[in-house]
Amino acid sequence: MDARGTPRQQPEFSLAHLTVLGLPPPEMIYVAARAGYDFVSLRPIYMGLPGEPNYALAEQPRLLARTKTALAATGLRVHDIELARIVEDVDPRRYLPALEVGAELGARAVLSSIWSGSVDEYTDKFGQLCDLARPLGLTVDLECVPIAAVARLAQAVDVLRRVARPNAGLMIDTHHFHRARDRAEDLDALPRAWFHFAQLCDAPAEIPTDRDEMVRIMREDRLYVGEGGIDVAAILRHVPTRVYAIELPNKQRVEELGCTEHAFRCLETLKAYLAEHASAAA
Numbered sequence: 001m002d003a004r005g006t007p008r009q010q011p012e013f014s015l016a017h018l019t020v021l022g023l024p025p026p027e028m029i030y031v032a033a034r035a036g037y038d039f040v041s042l043r044p045i046y047m048g049l050p051g052e053p054n055y056a057l058a059e060q061p062r063l064l065a066r067t068k069t070a071l072a073a074t075g076l077r078v079h080d081i082e083l084a085r086i087v088e089d090v091d092p093r094r095y096l097p098a099l100e101v102g103a104e105l106g107a108r109a110v111l112s113s114i115w116s117g118s119v120d121e122y123t124d125k126f127g128q129l130c131d132l133a134r135p136l137g138l139t140v141d142l143e144c145v146p147i148a149a150v151a152r153l154a155q156a157v158d159v160l161r162r163v164a165r166p167n168a169g170l171m172i173d174t175h176h177f178h179r180a181r182d183r184a185e186d187l188d189a190l191p192r193a194w195f196h197f198a199q200l201c202d203a204p205a206e207i208p209t210d211r212d213e214m215v216r217i218m219r220e221d222r223l224y225v226g227e228g229g230i231d232v233a234a235i236l237r238h239v240p241t242r243v244y245a246i247e248l249p250n251k252q253r254v255e256e257l258g259c260t261e262h263a264f265r266c267l268e269t270l271k272a273y274l275a276e277h278a279s280a281a282a
Contacts, residue, residue: 014039016247039079058097205229233277
């Protein structure tokens, strides 16, 4: 049971694309299947970040076809797609082709975060995104990112209460939650219907004060769960969802081990951690 006494189901695991971003979606799916994941979390919204591959499936029919073939061959499912960022100069309708592709692939959710704009502006845009996703059967799950405009739990809760959309949700990433210095106990007062999945990883307990260092760890130096200083179990005791996406980019590990072994170790170390911390997994 979780901290509110709600019975828990057995966990299901998704491989988040950022963990193995060098792999195109079809190859990622085959790796995830061999490693024992239940889902994949794809990244078909191209953000144009330095070094980021372009996996915009809506614009690449051959890659989309190969992705469908991989899903059919493995039986793996798509859990969520990302990242529909809310920024001042982006019309949420821009994301509609990616949302449609995600729904076509069987996704349940689209991940979003808010990076700029006034409260009224970004709340309105997040509401628009929810309205675009709802007819497609997708939830829109907001994560607070400590370097973004919506950086802390209280800000994300404010957005969700303002938009009041039935398909709006809250996604807790253990790295971001720890870096924002949020309190796990504060999750207990929130609607259970907001929680659709969580993203898990570990990191050093010390929180960087330098933004560039925060970004570096976030993008390429996260740790296996149990390897760092985040009390992941304490957070999970207050998160009712049992779908865990492992978002664990680690440049050095991928270079040393390869994507397949890294993906396998991400899952095995998490399972071992959950078994050791039975109160988080119960």
